Amino acid sequence: MKHPLTLLATVIAIALAGCASGADRARQVGSIQLDINGVSSTQAEADDGALLVEARNAFNASGYQALQPYLPRLRAALDHAPASYPITEKRPNGSYVVRTSDKEDGMMLLLITGALGGNSSGNSSVAQTLNVYGGIALILGSDAVERNAFADAHGYLDRGLALQPANWELLAEKSAAFLGQNNWRGALALADKTLDSDDMIIGMHRDAFLRKRGFALVELGRLIEAREAYVEAMKANNDDKISQSEITYIDGLLKGGKPQGSAMVTPGGKQ
Numbered sequence: 001m002k003h004p005l006t007l008l009a010t011v012i013a014i015a016l017a018g019c020a021s022g023a024d025r026a027r028q029v030g031s032i033q034l035d036i037n038g039v040s041s042t043q044a045e046a047d048d049g050a051l052l053v054e055a056r057n058a059f060n061a062s063g064y065q066a067l068q069p070y071l072p073r074l075r076a077a078l079d080h081a082p083a084s085y086p087i088t089e090k091r092p093n094g095s096y097v098v099r100t101s102d103k104e105d106g107m108m109l110l111l112i113t114g115a116l117g118g119n120s121s122g123n124s125s126v127a128q129t130l131n132v133y134g135g136i137a138l139i140l141g142s143d144a145v146e147r148n149a150f151a152d153a154h155g156y157l158d159r160g161l162a163l164q165p166a167n168w169e170l171l172a173e174k175s176a177a178f179l180g181q182n183n184w185r186g187a188l189a190l191a192d193k194t195l196d197s198d199d200m201i202i203g204m205h206r207d208a209f210l211r212k213r214g215f216a217l218v219e220l221g222r223l224i225e226a227r228e229a230y231v232e233a234m235k236a237n238n239d240d241k242i243s244q245s246e247i248t249y250i251d252g253l254l255k256g257g258k259p260q261g262s263a264m265v266t267p268g269g270k271q
Contacts, residue, residue, distance in 0.1 A: 041097070048077040049132040055139060064146050071143065074136050078159060081133040085163040087201075088113050099131035102169075105201050112200055134164050141173045145180055153177040166199040168208075175212045188216040207237040214246060223250050 055070040088098050088109060098109040106128045113126045137160025144153035157174045160167060171194050178187035191213035194202060202209075210233035217226035227250045230243040237243075253259060 041091075044080065045082075045132050048136065049130045051077060052130065052132055052135050052139070056135075059139070064143055067139070067143055071140070074140055078133060078136050078140065078156070081136075081159075081163065085133050087131065087134070087164050087167060095125040095127065097127050097129055099129055099134065100201075101131055101135060105204065108201065108204065131164075131167075134160050134167050134170065136160075137163075138167075138169050138173055141170070141177070145173065145177050148180065150177050150181050166197065166202060168194070168199075168202045168205045171202075172205075172208055172212070175209070179212070179215065182219070184216040184219040187212060188220070191216065207233040207240055207243070210236065211240075211243055211246070214243070218246070218250065218253075223253055226250055227254075 051070065051073055055067060055074060058066040058070065085099070087100065088096065090096050096113045098106065098113055100106045100109060110126050110128055137156050141153045141157040141160070144150070144156060154174065154177055157170050157177065160170045161174070164170065171190065175187050175190050175194075178184075178190060191209045194209045195206065195213065197203075210229050214226045214229035214233065217223070217229060227247055230246045230250070233243040234240045234247075249260070
């Protein structure tokens with residue numbers, strides 16, 4: 001498995017150097033201008049982004065049932081997504097945009113892109129904006145997983161991954177779809193492929209995919225390998241209570257305990 005630790009150390013050093021003042025809208029890190037409130041590039045993207053935010057707010061307030069009135073418009077928005085919509089993009093004026101709604105992911109992407117994307121003078125302008133079409137694919141896929149409409153879920157998630165192959169949230173939701181189908185081998189293959197990625201942001205969420213790997217291995221009866229996966233997850237995240245619980249469960253099985261039914265896998269969830 002690949003670990004982008006050298007680049008991570010570089011990025012953390014840059015971050016620490018620039019954290020003296022965090023209150024400003026735009027942050028100066030060396031000669032890198034980081035704008036954490038970037039704007040959409042087209043009116044259509046802005047409108048679709050507003051729809052996504054409204055749908056997410058409804059979901060956060062009242063759950064999946066509240067999403068239902070938004071689904072037709074979300075599907076229509078995904079239908080007219082641009083052919084190219086990477087997480088990190090260089091624009092014609094030489095500036096960069098990073099698309100994510102996660103604050104920690106966003107700051108890391110801003111720092112990485114700014115550090116590596118400077119012009120000949122060492123200057124770089126990087127803006128963070130809402131990941132509109134990745135987010136729409138995710139919310140449609142998550143809703144389909146919740147309804148056990150797994151073919152639909154894979155369809156939406158694959159469309160998002162065609163735009164953003166390293167989107168860890170889409171990959172995690174696709175794993176949830178495989179697990180919901182009891183497709184343990186599919187979930188395991190996806191976890192292994194993801195864990196082999198050298199993408200920095202995927203590396204920040206390594207523990208999530210180790211847990212998914214462990215879960216699939218338990219269901220396949222490969223208990224020693226499953227235990228090793230959960231141990232690795234705990235190394236990646238010291239506060240990983242789920243992995244600790246699974247290790248205890250596996251230890252019981254290895255001592256002759258009876259297996260329990262498969263845990264409920266929530267869309268994009270922790271398992």
